[in-house]
Structures are given as C-alpha cells and as structure tokens.
Amino acid sequence: xxxxxxxxxxxxxxxxxxxxxxxxxxxxxxxxxxxxxxxxxxxxxxxxxxxxxxxxxxxxxxxxxxxxxxxxxxxxxxxxxxxxxxxxxxxxxxxxxxxxxxxxxxxxxxxxxxxxxxxxxxxxxxxxxxxxxxxxxxxxxxxxxxxxxxxxxxxxxxxxxxxxxxxxxxxxxxxxxxxxxxxxxxxxxxxxxxxxxxxxxxxxxxxxxxxxxxxxxxxxxxxxxxxxxxxxxxxxxxxxxxxxxxxxxxxxxxxxxxxxxxxxxxxxxxxxxxxxxxxxx
Amino acid sequence: xxxxxxxxxxxxxxxxxxxxxxxxxxxxxxxxxxxxxxxxxxxxxxxxxxxxxxxxxxxxxxxxxxxxxxxxxxxxxxxxxxxxxxxxxxxxxxxxxxxxxxxxxxxxxxxxxxxxxxxxxxxxxxxxxxxxxxxxxxxxxxxxxxxxxxxxxxxxxxxxxxxxxxxxxxxxxxxxxxxxxxxxxxxxxxxxxxxxxxxxxxxxxxxxxxxxxxxxxxxxxxxxxxxxxxxxxxxxxxxxxxxxxxxxxxxxxxxxxxxxxxxxxxxxxxxxxxxxxxxxxxxxxxxxxxxxxxxxxxxxxxxxxxxxxxxxxxxxxxxxxxxxxxxxxxxxxxxxxxxxxxxxxxxxxxxxxxxxxxxxxxxxxxxxxxxxxxxxxxxxxxxxxxxxxxxxxxxxxxxxxxxxxxxxxxxxxx
Numbered sequence: 236x237x238x239x240x241x242x243x244x245x246x247x248x249x250x251x252x253x254x255x256x257x258x259x260x261x262x263x264x265x266x267x268x269x270x271x272x273x274x275x276x277x278x279x280x281x282x283x284x285x286x287x288x289x290x291x292x293x294x295x296x297x298x299x300x301x302x303x304x305x306x307x308x309x310x311x312x313x314x315x316x317x318x319x320x321x322x323x324x325x326x327x328x329x330x331x332x333x334x335x336x337x338x339x340x341x342x343x344x345x346x347x348x349x350x351x352x353x354x355x356x357x358x359x360x361x362x363x364x365x366x367x368x369x370x371x372x373x374x375x376x377x378x379x380x381x382x383x384x385x386x387x388x389x390x391x392x393x394x395x396x397x398x399x400x401x402x403x404x405x406x407x408x409x410x411x412x413x414x415x416x417x418x419x420x421x422x423x424x425x426x427x428x429x430x431x432x433x434x435x436x437x438x439x440x441x442x443x444x445x446x447x448x449x450x451x452x453x454x455x456x457x458x459x460x461x462x463x464x465x466x467x468x469x470x471x472x473x474x475x476x477x478x479x480x481x482x483x484x485x486x487x488x489x490x491x492x493x494x495x496x497x498x499x500x501x502x503x504x505x506x507x508x509x510x511x512x513x514x515x516x
Numbered sequence: 517x518x519x520x521x522x523x524x525x526x527x528x529x530x531x532x533x534x535x536x537x538x539x540x541x542x543x544x545x546x547x548x549x550x551x552x553x554x555x556x557x558x559x560x561x562x563x564x565x566x567x568x569x570x571x572x573x574x575x576x577x578x579x580x581x582x583x584x585x586x587x588x589x590x591x592x593x594x595x596x597x598x599x600x601x602x603x604x605x606x607x608x609x610x611x612x613x614x615x616x617x618x619x620x621x622x623x624x625x626x627x628x629x630x631x632x633x634x635x636x637x638x639x640x641x642x643x644x645x646x647x648x649x650x651x652x653x654x655x656x657x658x659x660x661x662x663x664x665x666x667x668x669x670x671x672x673x674x675x676x677x678x679x680x681x682x683x684x685x686x687x688x689x690x691x692x693x694x695x696x697x698x699x700x701x702x703x704x705x706x707x708x709x710x711x712x713x714x715x716x717x718x719x720x721x722x723x724x725x726x727x728x729x730x731x732x733x734x735x736x737x738x739x740x741x742x743x744x745x746x747x748x749x750x751x752x753x754x755x756x757x758x759x760x761x762x763x764x765x766x767x768x769x770x771x772x773x774x775x776x777x778x779x780x781x782x783x784x785x786x787x788x789x790x791x792x793x794x795x796x797x798x799x800x801x802x803x804x805x806x807x808x809x810x811x812x813x814x815x816x817x818x819x820x821x822x823x824x825x826x827x828x829x830x831x832x833x834x835x836x837x838x839x840x841x842x843x844x845x846x847x848x849x850x851x852x853x854x855x856x857x858x859x860x861x862x863x864x865x866x867x868x869x870x871x872x873x874x875x876x877x878x879x880x881x882x883x884x885x886x887x888x889x890x891x892x893x894x895x896x897x898x899x900x901x902x903x904x905x906x907x908x909x910x911x912x913x914x915x916x917x918x919x920x921x922x923x924x925x926x927x928x929x930x
Contacts, residue, residue, distance in 0.1 A: 267578070268739045268803075269578075269741075270578070271803055271806075271837075271839065272803045272804045272842045272845075273839065273883035276885050
C-alpha cells in the first residue's frame with residue numbers, strides 16, 4: 236500500500252513539475268517584474284484592435300479610390316503629407332501611421348477613414364489661402380480618426396462580445412467577409428452622404444482646433460476658412476452641408492472653444508507664402 | 517442539582533463572544549488577489565485591494581483599477597466541548613453573506629489615489645437552541661442574537677519616490693458597531709424546588725475613530741519586493757448600552773425568589789487597540805509565479821476600564837499565485853490568527869477564550885482583457901480553551917472553531 240502511495244505521489248510530483256516547467260517556458264519575459272501574465276491579454280487586444288482598425292480603414296480608402304483619382308502632383312502630395320504627419324503627432328494615437336492624399340473632386344470636403352487614412356479634395360484645397368487653414372482642416376480629420384468616429388458610428392465594437400472589428404477584418408469566415416463588405420460600404424455612405432453625428436463633428440472641430448494650436452498654427456484661420464466655404468458655391472459645398480452641422484453653429488461653437496481654451500488673439504503661424512509655393516496646377 | 521443550576525446561571529451571566537471578535541487581531545481577509553493569497557499581500561499590494569494591506573503598493577499599479585468582493589458566504593461554528601453538565605457540547609454558529617470589500621484606485625499626476633471600504637471584522641449569530649436532556653432540568657432554551665461589524669472606510673494616497681521605492685498613507689474611518697441580545701430560560705423538573713429561571717441581556721456598542729496606516733515598499737533586487745506598514749486604530753468616541761434583567765422562581769416564594777430588575781445603563785468607555793506592524797516580502801520569478809509572505813505583529817494593550825488587556829500576537833501569512841495560461845490562475849495561501857488573550861488558568865474567573873486559529877485559502881481566477889473574476893474557498897480552524905461559566909474557577913471547556921468561507925471576487929483595470 237505504501238509503495239502504491241509513494242508511486243502515486245511521485246507521479247503527481249512529476250506531473251506538477253512538468254506543468255510548471257512547460258508553463259515557465261511559455262511565459263513571456265516582462266520588463267516590469269510586477270506585470271502578470273494576464274496583462275498580456277490587455278496589450279494583445281489593443282494591438283489586435285489597432286491592426287483591425289488600420290485594415291478596415293485601408294479597405295474603405297481603397298473603395299473610395301475606385302471612384303476618384305489622386306492628384307498627380309508629387310510635390311503637393313508630399314507637402315500635404317508632411318504637414319499632416321506633423322499634426323498627427325498631437326493626435327495621441329502614436330500607434331497609427333497617418334496617410335494624407337489629395338483627391339480630384341468638385342466637392343469641397345475631406346474624409347477621415349479609420350486607421351489614419353485621410354483624403355482632401357482639390358476643391359477644398361483650392362479654397363484655402365494659407366497653411367494654417369490647411370492645418371485646420373487636416374487637424375479636424377485627424378480628430379475624427381483619434382476618436383474612432385466612423386467605427387463608433389457603425390456600431391462595430393472594437394472590444395467585447397459580438398462582431399468585433401478584429402473579427403470582421405479577420406476574414407475568418409464567409410459571414411465575416413460579407414459583414415466586412417457591408418461595413419466598408421456603410422462607412423463610405425457615412426462619409427459621402429449621411430454624415431456623422433453632429434456631436435462627432437463638434438468634437439472633431441474642438442479637438443482639431445487644439446491640435447492645430449499645439450502644432451503652432453493660428454486657430455482663427457480655420458474659422459476663416461469655414462466662413463469662406465459657407466460662402467462658396469452651393470453645388471460645391473452641398474455634400475459638406477449635408478454631412479456636417481450648419482456653418483453658423485460650428486463657427487459659434489468654435490468661438491466658444493477658443494474662449495474656454497484661451498486661444499483668443501494667438502499670434503501663431505499662418506504661413507501664406509509657403510502654402511502658395513504648392514499650388515494645385 | 518445545585519451545580520447544574522449554578523452552572524446555568526453562570527452561563528447567563530457571562531455570555532462569551534467566541535466568534536469573529538476582538539480576541540484576534542487577524543479576522544476578515546479582504547480583496548481580490550489578496551484573499552486568494554491568504555492576505556500575504558504587504559509586499560505586493562499593487563491594486564485596489566492593496567490599500568488595506570500596504571498603501572504604498574498602489575503606487576506600483578499600472579492603471580486605474582477597481583476590485584470588489586461581490587459576495588462572501590461565511591459560516592462559522594464554535595463548539596464548547598462537554599460544556600453542559602460535563603456531557604453536552606454547546607455549539608454556536610454564524611452565517612452571513614458579506615460583501616466585505618470595495619476599492620478604486622486612480623492615477624492623479626505623479627500620485628496614485630484611491631478609496632476603499634473594507635469590513636475588517638464581522639459576525640452575525642442568530643441562534644435558537646433547546647436542551648431537553650439535562651439532569652434535573654426539563655428544558656433549557658438559549659436564544660442568542662450577536663451582530664458585530666467593524667468598517668474601515670477611507671482614502672489612500674501613494675507615490676513612487678523612485679523606480680524602486682514607494683510610500684503611501686491610508687486614513688480610513690474606523691467604525692465599529694455591535695449588538696448582543698441573549699435570552700435564556702431554564703425550566704426545572706417538577707421534583708425540584710426551583711421552577712423557572714429566566715434572564716435577558718442586551719448590550720450595544722459603537723465606536724468611531726481613525727485607523728491611519730503608513731506603508732513603504734522597496735524593491736532591493738529585480739523580482740524582489742519588500743514591504744512594511746504600521747497602523748494604529750485610535751478611537752475618538754464610543755458609546756455602550758447595557759441592560760440586564762433576570763428572575764428565578766421556586767415553589768415557596770411568591771414572585772421572583774431572586775431577581776435583577778431591568779435598568780438601562782449608558783456609558784462611554786474608549787477602547788484601545790494595538791499598534792500593528794506588518795513586514796512582508798514577495799518574489800516574482802516571472803510573470804506567472806508569485807510567492808509572498810507577511811509577518812503581522814500586534815503590540816500588547818493594557819487593560820482599561822471595561823476592556824480586558826490584550827497580549828502581543830505574531831501572525832503569519834504565506835501566499836502563492838500561479839498562472840498556467842494568461843487567462844487562468846490559481847492562488848493559494850495559509851495564515852494564522854492567534855489569540856490576543858492570555859492562556860486560561862484553573863484559578864481564574866471570567867476569563868476570555870483563548871483560541872489560536874489556522875487558515876488556508878484557495879481560489880481560481882479567470883482573466884478577460886482588463887477584468888478578472890475569482891472563485892475561492894477559505895477554511896479557518898481553531899483550538900483552545902474557554903470559560904463559559906465565568907464565576908466557576910477550574911471549569912474550562914476545550915473549544916474548537918471552524919470558519920468556512922466561499923468567496924466570489926472581481927477586479928477591473930481600465
């Protein structure tokens with residue numbers, strides 16, 4: 236009987252030891268020794284969600300580009316990209332690589348897709364008079380990306396139960412692939428027709444204004460640009476008016492934001508000359 | 517017969533508070549990870565439950581966190597062996613559902629601030645017992661209601677002084693409330709000259725004070741953490757109410773042959789608590805294994821008016837946490853809860869129970885992103901001596917206690 240017990244104990248000890256050794260070999264090293272293995276779940280999910288957001292944004296951008304052409308002006312595209320990436324440093328989304336692209340369009344608008352893909356129309360660019368105005372528009376779009384407005388508007392849960400963005404972009408099943416197609420179409424519909432919630436636009440205006448100020452640009456120029464757009468041809472601003480709150484309300488709120496953040500009378504950069512060195516034609 | 521009568525009267529006059537009580541300095545173990553590791557948490561403490569064990573620990577928390585004991589099912593029983601007429605055990609039990617901890621930690625600039633609510637000690641006895649086979653006694657009825665709870669509720673603030681040193685302070689409010697009601701009735705056999713003895717005791721007690729706790733955590737080596745705390749409960753205000761009444765009848769006298777008329781007595785006696793020092797160490801060999809141990813030293817307290825002296829206690833706790841996947845972890849631990857009363861002697865009277873207790877815990881936790889839930893069991897066994905019939909020297913009862921506790925805890929990092 237004793238022999239049996241001894242054997243059983245030995246086997247049990249060996250089993251526990253092998254489990255322990257297997258587990259030790261699997262445990263990832265940590266810089267912070269207090270970090271527990273379960274903490275890796277948090278990190279991997281954030282990473283997975285970011286990757287899914289980028290993948291989804293790339294899909295939406297690709298679909299947008301089916302119907303529009305990019306401007307074939309390398310210097311201009313480089314200029315807008317350089318400025319946009321500089322502004323994106325203030326987005327608090329360091330995990331994203333932002334891309335800015337000027338597209339041919341008679342419509343005055345700009346589009347922010349998940350993951351950091353931002354398009355600006357030629358009509359919107361033509362109406363600008365200085366770099367601060369361009370910075371204001373790009374910062375507004377960066378704010379949409381920062382706040383994940385499209386993802387939230389589509390009610391795709393980036394974490395948790397149900398169809399997550401990670402699942403949609405995984406292509407793991409036909410159902411997910413179909414859902415992904417539908418979500419991308421809905422995103423384009425939101426960008427070009429339905430528009431985001433008014434509260435999202437106000438939020439993007441507010442955050443965008445703080446981004447451009449942090450980057451050193453005069454906030455008044457963004458307001459001046461919006462006033463100019465509101466006075467432009469109705470056909471050109473039709474989509475913008477349809478998808479955004481009224482200019483009067485936006486300007487009124489932006490004035491309030493300026494006051495509450497102490498952004499009045501800032502003698503910040505406008506950079507008209509540099510902007511004019513990058514004409515469309 | 518006379519001995520039986522005396523013994524029973526003595527029981528009436530000296531109701532012993534044997535369950536979770538002031539006779540031990542380690543009572544409720546609270547928190548999420550900490551309860552699974554038997555309270556061996558003084559050198560870990562890097563989440564909301566750390567506020568109870570070592571306030572400095574929350575400085576090492578990487579994010580805002582929240583933890584709570586959603587439910588703790590507690591069952592306790594104390595057995596006074598052969599207490600009644602030398603042949604019948606007297607048992608008392610307590611059952612309660614107790615959510616005994618809630619805590620939140622948030623970063624605040626370079627500081628971490630938190631708020632916690634912990635129940636440091638609690639019992640809830642509601643008992644009705646009848647004994648019918650005692651010699652010379654037709655029926656002995658004990659009806660007991662004993663509720664005691666001690667709360668520690670308040671803020672904590674902590675700061676890392678460097679990557680290896682952190683300090684923290686907790687300043688919880690100490691609030692204790694207890695209510696004790698005992699009704700006992702003895703109906704003697706018809707052959708006896710005595711007919712009936714009846715007594716009622718009502719005691720109520722409240723205390724308000726503070727329990728400041730200062731903590732430090734030091735990481736002298738990679739993967740090693742040392743912690744130390746000192747705390748002292750200081751009572752600012754206390755109120756006690758006592759009412760006793762009793763009556764005994766016999767076949768010769770009219771009315772009560774002896775009696776204590778009911779009278780409410782209010783008084784305000786300030787109890788004193790020991791200074792507690794906790795020294796702790798933890799070893800984090802990798803992100804899947806954690807071993808920790810605490811020593812808890814409580815100073816002696818001199819007797820004051822209305823309160824007995826307390827002796828020095830030295831308790832220990834040893835805990836282990838082991839992840840076998842990122843989603844699953846086991847926690848286990850052992851701990852002691854030594855009596856702060858002196859050992860009983862055969863010449864003394866009205867001596868408080870001296871029961872040393874030894875506990876173990878086990879829990880399993882599942883993680884999902886920032887949240888975790890744990891389910892566990894705790895057992896605490898004690899052995900010692902009591903003097904149920906306080907007026908009779910040389911009549912001590914061997915006493916055992918058993919506490920079983922099923923707990924469900926959760927925590928969330930955000």
